[in-house]
Amino acid sequence: MSVDQAVTLHHPAREELELPAVLHALSDPQRLQIVRELAGASEPQPCGTIQLDVAKSTMTHHFRVLRESGVIRQERAGTTKLTSLRQADLDARFPGLLDAVLGSAKVPAPVGA
Amino acid sequence: MSVDQAVTLHHPAREELELPAVLHALSDPQRLQIVRELAGASEPQPCGTIQLDVAKSTMTHHFRVLRESGVIRQERAGTTKLTSLRQADLDARFPGLLDAVLGSAKVPAPVGA
DNA sequence: CCATAAGTTCGATGATCGCCGTATAATGGA
DNA sequence: TCCATTATACGGCGATCATCGAACTTATGG
Secondary structure: OOOOOOOOOOOOOHHHOOHHHHHHHHOOHHHHHHHHHHHHOOOOEEHHHOOOOOOHHHHHHHHHHHHHHOOEEEEEEOOEEEEEEOHHHHHHHOOOHHHHHHHHHOOOOOOOO | OOOOOOOOOOOOOHHHOOHHHHHHHHOOHHHHHHHHHHHHOOOOEEHHHOOOOOOHHHHHHHHHHHHHHOOEEEEEEOOEEEEEEOHHHHHHHOOOHHHHHHHHHOOOOOOOO
């Protein structure tokens, strides 16, 4: 427990990803928004890039839920922290899931009105 | 509010299905198990068919969460209640999502050991 | 008419969640 | 060295969640 956890945050391995945890992480609108924006950007993004109407500590909370469930990866880069989607791991473990979620997320409601 | 709600339970229309609600409904292991068994059976199943180690009232709760999020459909049939997956609606609204969840659910962990 | 079976409803409870504000590092520049 | 920026950690608060047991409803059957 005394490894350099400050440098390397804990990420579950690909084989450790659990479907309920991932689904739960994605079941929050705010986190869904984060994932959507992350998927839109092809490069790792600093946390501050994503704009949400919540306190910064709440952002940290959401990022942690996403990271601990294996949806995103966070790496330190100077004073900021680069965040990226673990698309390959998610695709390997839950094929089609992320694409389905991202595709659906873009269409909130096909309302005729 | 005085319609025959006892006969016809409330189900959200296809257009009303919301991704966060569906993901949340699927993020519980017990409910995931229900969905998995429902997908395995090609016919509507009575609630009692699905075996879970929880109290009957808890079952009712889980079925309600699944129904109100639009994952399943429940219809009365005498003394029992037939439950079925809303596969077509889910596929139309969130293409690939259910398949991804069901496919992933069958493989808890591809551990080499 | 009464018993049985299948589900629901109704609290209650302990846990988790989403959110906040504040305090606290860690880095980079003046 | 001091300060601004970036993000975490630490409680705390109200809401929701998963679970239970017990009482209730609704149909089927003797």
